[in-house]
Amino acid sequence: MENFTTLGQFVIEKQQDFPYAKGELSRLLRDIGIASKIISREVNKAGLTNILGDHGSVNVQDEDVKKLDIIGNETFIATFSKGGEVCVIASEENEGIIPLKGTFSKNGKYVICMDPLDGSSNIDVNVSIGTIFSIYKRVTEVGTEPTEADVLQAGNKLVAAGYVLYGTSTMLVFSTGNGVNAFTLDPSIGEFCLSHANIKSPDNGKIYSINEGNAAEFPQGIKDYLTWVKEEDKTTDRPYTSRYIGSMVADFHRNLLKGGVFIYPPTAKSPNGKLRLLFEGIPMSYIAEQAGGLATTSTMRILDVEPTKIHQRVPIIMGSKNMVNKVLEFMNK
Numbered sequence: 001m002e003n004f005t006t007l008g009q010f011v012i013e014k015q016q017d018f019p020y021a022k023g024e025l026s027r028l029l030r031d032i033g034i035a036s037k038i039i040s041r042e043v044n045k046a047g048l049t050n051i052l053g054d055h056g057s058v059n060v061q062d063e064d065v066k067k068l069d070i071i072g073n074e075t076f077i078a079t080f081s082k083g084g085e086v087c088v089i090a091s092e093e094n095e096g097i098i099p100l101k102g103t104f105s106k107n108g109k110y111v112i113c114m115d116p117l118d119g120s121s122n123i124d125v126n127v128s129i130g131t132i133f134s135i136y137k138r139v140t141e142v143g144t145e146p147t148e149a150d151v152l153q154a155g156n157k158l159v160a161a162g163y164v165l166y167g168t169s170t171m172l173v174f175s176t177g178n179g180v181n182a183f184t185l186d187p188s189i190g191e192f193c194l195s196h197a198n199i200k201s202p203d204n205g206k207i208y209s210i211n212e213g214n215a216a217e218f219p220q221g222i223k224d225y226l227t228w229v230k231e232e233d234k235t236t237d238r239p240y241t242s243r244y245i246g247s248m249v250a251d252f253h254r255n256l257l258k259g260g261v262f263i264y265p266p267t268a269k270s271p272n273g274k275l276r277l278l279f280e281g282i283p284m285s286y287i288a289e290q291a292g293g294l295a296t297t298s299t300m301r302i303l304d305v306e307p308t309k310i311h312q313r314v315p316i317i318m319g320s321k322n323m324v325n326k327v328l329e330f331m332n333k
């Protein structure tokens with residue numbers, strides 16, 4: 001008998017560590033696992049079928065051609081619509097909140113915020129993409145209809161968060177506030193198996209991840225940092241290495257394991273950067289912190305930012321502790 005722990009076994013074993021209603025959170029995590037397996041299957045056959053290309057077009061069979069981010073969104077919404085744990089969802093793909101159908105919107109205790117498909121520009125070129133999710137307790141009374149207040153919660157209120165990386169293998173990485181664990185999908189048995197227990201990100205590293213094409217528009221502190229990382233200095237192991245895929249989940253995951261800093265700064269055109277607070281900033285910051293790293297806007301901890309709008313954007317500097325602090329030194333000069 002092989003010695004492995006499946007996601008299902010892990011969730012049952014660790015239930016006592018979960019905050020709040022244990023059985024419900026366990027079922028939610030199981031549902032996320034199921035939806036991820038469906039997306040993983042679709043991602044893996046994407047090159048073979050008609051799901052590449054623009055949403056809105058029609059294929060030769062006259063069927064709607066669906067883009068993977070629409071499939072991802074619909075799959076997660078459908079999965080959460082069955083369980084009864086969730087009252088409302090906010091998705092990067094939908095303008096407003098999505099209250100669940102039937103009695104679930106009134107009775108569900110949990111709130112989901114998600115980026116169902118992260119790294120859209122990489123879908124059609126067979127490069128890693130991801131899903132990002134956050135789980136909160138609702139703030140409105142159980143028995144009433146959920147409102148926007150349920151999804152506009154700061155990261156310091158999170159119950160759990162994580163991401164799925166559809167890479168060379170499919171991996172589910174999450175935290176319930178007690179460290180970070182990663183599960184790799186074993187396609188031969190169709191199960192997520194614990195592959196990286198209690199991940200701790202290195203305090204130091206030499207990878208910096210930023211879209212340097214926008215450098216002309218960066219704040220002076222970031223420009224100066226980018227000059228510094230390229231200088232030669234043996235004592236600080238410089239020059240650093242530049243790595244940027246353009247899928248935040250993939251860039252983040254590499255840096256989490258190897259040590260690195262991910263930056264999406266404000267630019268002249270986008271004073272709050274590009275990435276979304278609810279769907280990308282908060283959940284990834286939670287994982288970064290739970291793994292011993294840092295995540296900041298440059299002026300404050302991302303998990304303490306109070307959201308006021310569903311699609312609000314936030315500048316992000318996150319990753320290995322000492323590397324984030326170095327960027328802040330330049331920003332604060």
Ligand code: AHG
Nearest residue numbers: 115117118119120121211246247248
């Ligand atoms: P999404 O595909 O969900 O819209 O997110 C794309 C994001 C993120 O994954 C990535 O880090 C960033 O956009 C890349 O943006 P640039 O192309 O501006 O570098």
Ligand code: MN
Nearest residue numbers: 115118119280
């Ligand atoms: Mn995204």
Ligand code: MN
Nearest residue numbers: 092115117118
């Ligand atoms: Mn997306």
